[in-house]
Amino acid sequence: MMNSESPAGAEVGTALDVNRLRKDFPALRRMVNGHPLVYFDNTAATLKPQSVIDSISRVYSDYPANVHRGIHMLSEEATNAYEEARVKVARFLNAREPDEIVYTLNTTDSINHIAGSWGEANIGPGDEVLVTDMEHHANFVPWQQLCMRKGAKFQVAHVLSSGQLDREDFDSKLNERTKLVACAHVSNVSAVVNPIRELAEQAHRVGAIFVADCAQSVPHMPVDLQALGADFIACSAYKFLAPFGVGILWGRRELLDSMPPYRTGGNMIAEVSREHTRFNVAPHKFEAGTPSIADVIGMGAAIDYLEQWGMQAIYEHEVELSRYMHERLADMPGVRVIGDWFPGKPAIASFHLDYAHPHDVAQFLNEEGVAVRSGLHCAEPLHCALGLSSSTRASLYLYNTHDEIDRMIAAIKTVEEIFA
């Protein structure tokens, strides 16, 4: 199933100069329990290049002012940088216009905006919302709770044992009562890549809108919003080299324009009197209060960094690492990876060992300097559907290497020695 050729030591076969770019990430200089850090927890949060760190420091050293176009110079500089980042995000994702980009706190906040604004206004008793079993809790619980509040039906499309979406089950649960479909672009556990364009077209045919959770696609592959075909997408900046504190909500302009604000307060209003409030236009009407200004500007620097290497090159590098990691894991007895491998699979492997509990595995991997996550990865329905109580997850990014995969494999062997 997999191409079995092994890499010739260094990072061959990919267009990225990984050895050079690794120097941009100060955290890669860390030693963990006497070993150089192998950071394989990129699905949870990525490391940051120096240029992003510097851009944040620069905001706070030079223009730590509030935005919204105050007349003084520091506010002017902050506003310019803050709005420039919006233009960068729009270009990065190929949105039709910067005004379709709303800054939020994180993916979860973005999805809560959709549920709390569009959902509250448009979902009623008898309506249905369709999600899948492979969703992160962020794209599952808000819809489940919305349905409970509104007397709507919460439908969950199943996954096959291969990890792929059960398209028959999905089709059977999509109907004229379906008002909204929410689905991950890339699963944060199995790395399954869902065919968003097809699914969105199906949703549109029954008159439903489509929400794509792009938290794990935007960081790892080229994403062209206009080609994707969804009506809303959500993602988190800190998962693509940017600071914590910013999420992105993109929505079709007509939808954003039609929606009531989710949070209210300062900076999102046009006029306030005792009797009445008129709101500003999108995206501003969704950005109540003072935003994460420096984090937004840092996100602009992260996009610059990613574009310097190119998302296609990054994706290809990761797919090559993924191939190699899955091949090595497949060679190990007693190791089972969640979901079947498929060509182009992003570099995530969630696995369990027959002989050791995922927490113990993660503990021993940390002992060898290899950082992985263990647990449910905020995807309890998926684990439940696949009959698992938890897993260990290795997730890679542009700065990871074949050598590091070898180090993880060696560490798993230590676990085997001790436990099996």
Place this chain on the structure above:
Amino acid sequence: MMNSESPAGAEVGTALDVNRLRKDFPALRRMVNGHPLVYFDNTAATLKPQSVIDSISRVYSDYPANVHRGIHMLSEEATNAYEEARVKVARFLNAREPDEIVYTLNTTDSINHIAGSWGEANIGPGDEVLVTDMEHHANFVPWQQLCMRKGAKFQVAHVLSSGQLDREDFDSKLNERTKLVACAHVSNVSAVVNPIRELAEQAHRVGAIFVADCAQSVPHMPVDLQALGADFIACSAYKFLAPFGVGILWGRRELLDSMPPYRTGGNMIAEVSREHTRFNVAPHKFEAGTPSIADVIGMGAAIDYLEQWGMQAIYEHEVELSRYMHERLADMPGVRVIGDWFPGKPAIASFHLDYAHPHDVAQFLNEEGVAVRSGLHCAEPLHCALGLSSSTRASLYLYNTHDEIDRMIAAIKTVEEIFA
């Protein structure tokens, strides 16, 4: 009314070593239009000391991992620092326990949490919510919108021409139907300090809960939550030397425990199945998704910095600056400050000139290197109540000096020369 003695040049009469601490703020080295920056826009956002900037860089250089206690070392370090900040905030505000501290995005988000969670669950038709005309939009619009959604009555207590709350009007609008009272501790325009303890006691006597907007008190004076007597408070970290991206919501533990979550998703749950979700306990049930980890940790560093000087000393320095600034402004013909001066007034002066529009004033002050805000300062009801269409606001902080006030006064004289 005011003590009229002038300062003897340097920062006399206050316990802060202002000349020394100014060196900690890199933005104070900036030149604006050929003049050293005079930063008088602290109500909108404060400058950051190097220690805060460094603490953010350290997170991203050393442990840019997600929290929630992953097993690997970087996540362990991030989790520890993130939770230590909660302990610092609790101590800084004298909360009974760290678990009463919820991290949000900003003050606006904190207040939306109260309205969206406690408010949605407890306010109904015929109920009343009482706010004041001096609220920031963040503590006005969410309550107005909640009342509209719920068929409740939105009551607004008036202000006197002195800028002070009209206590008679407040008393007349507080009754057994009042379920919630929301009021600023310190006005961001007039700097009026409301007697929260008394107002909260009045609210409690009629069975209402009390929300104090402490966005402008926590940064500038010692605030002891247990003495304050409110049920909820909200404030923003970036207004007290900390990074953008974190707000604080404090609530009495019993209230937090009784409330449904505001946002749902990952990290705030105990158990998720297709049918049902059980939530985690407070504060975690309110922190859905990945928080602003570095900003939270940076807030811890900001609190360390403030505590090193002491909030009482900071307050005293600001009160002295305030006295001097108001005295100098009072000497200028054609300058009118919003609200009467009062002893202990925080260092905010919002004013208008008989001869020039606030935007033109701010423009000319910027020309002289003096950063102030002009506009409504997110307090349109107050401006409207006082018959003003906008104002220019100077707001000072621990690093400001008498000399800088002299520079602002000289700049206003330039405006006078040109316009009058």
Place this chain on the structure above:
Amino acid sequence: MDLKALYREVILDHYKAPRNTTPLVQPDRQADCRNPSCGDKIKLQLKFDNDRVSEVAMLGNGCAISQASASMMTEALKGKTFAEIDRVVEEFRAMIVNGSTEFDRQVLGDLVILEGVAKLHARVKCAMCGWSALDAALHGDGSDVNLDEDREMPASSRG
């Protein structure tokens, strides 16, 4: 740009004594523009004789830049056709909103003196308030303009 010179030489003159402020009786066209984030307001009225502007009035209040820009605008309108006015609006917008240096100086005439405002991003909307009223008077559907909702303006907020 020398801010003091800009104000002293042009803006204050028009701010303190705005031109064409007598309301027209039965104007052929009129429109209001508000700029809530600044508090500026301008009503623009026009009368035409054949194709050409015969009378114009601006009524408003706000900061010096908003009032001066509108006042100067009224001076530039007299005798112009629809198409000529469109040209002036276009060039003025290019100069102030886009910050272009390629605008047609001849078409703008005296108005080029406001060029420096393009650099004061926070004031761009002030300078455009009268011009948006003009545009709405010529091409609008009769409803008021809210400059805060004009997505081509630099982002700002009223608070």
Place this chain on the structure above:
Amino acid sequence: MDLKALYREVILDHYKAPRNTTPLVQPDRQADCRNPSCGDKIKLQLKFDNDRVSEVAMLGNGCAISQASASMMTEALKGKTFAEIDRVVEEFRAMIVNGSTEFDRQVLGDLVILEGVAKLHARVKCAMCGWSALDAALHGDGSDVNLDEDREMPASSRG
């Protein structure tokens, strides 16, 4: 702390062959503890003869630390009174949760070998799962314990 040694010398022995896993018939006391963020589960059952524990059983699953800690705990209980057990729980908690080095080594006996777990903050709840079941069996109201809701435990989340 040498993690391999800790596992090799103690934990794995108990993990692979946990002691006292035969369910009791009609236990005098029992309680369940879950640790949802880890997936650990332990049911603890006790029988008393006069004041003293005569029989004990732990039934559960989860990671090696949770199972080994509970298994070792059962070995320490036999023959002890309520008050004596409370003492052990208190000292064990001091060692593991508070990370204190001042706990009473004599009271803990063999259990001190788990001391190193206190440094593995993410595993503290694992180590406490059996112990919280014990505490609930002795002092609880019969309801299950959810360790994620125990505010004395290091903050963590299930996802």
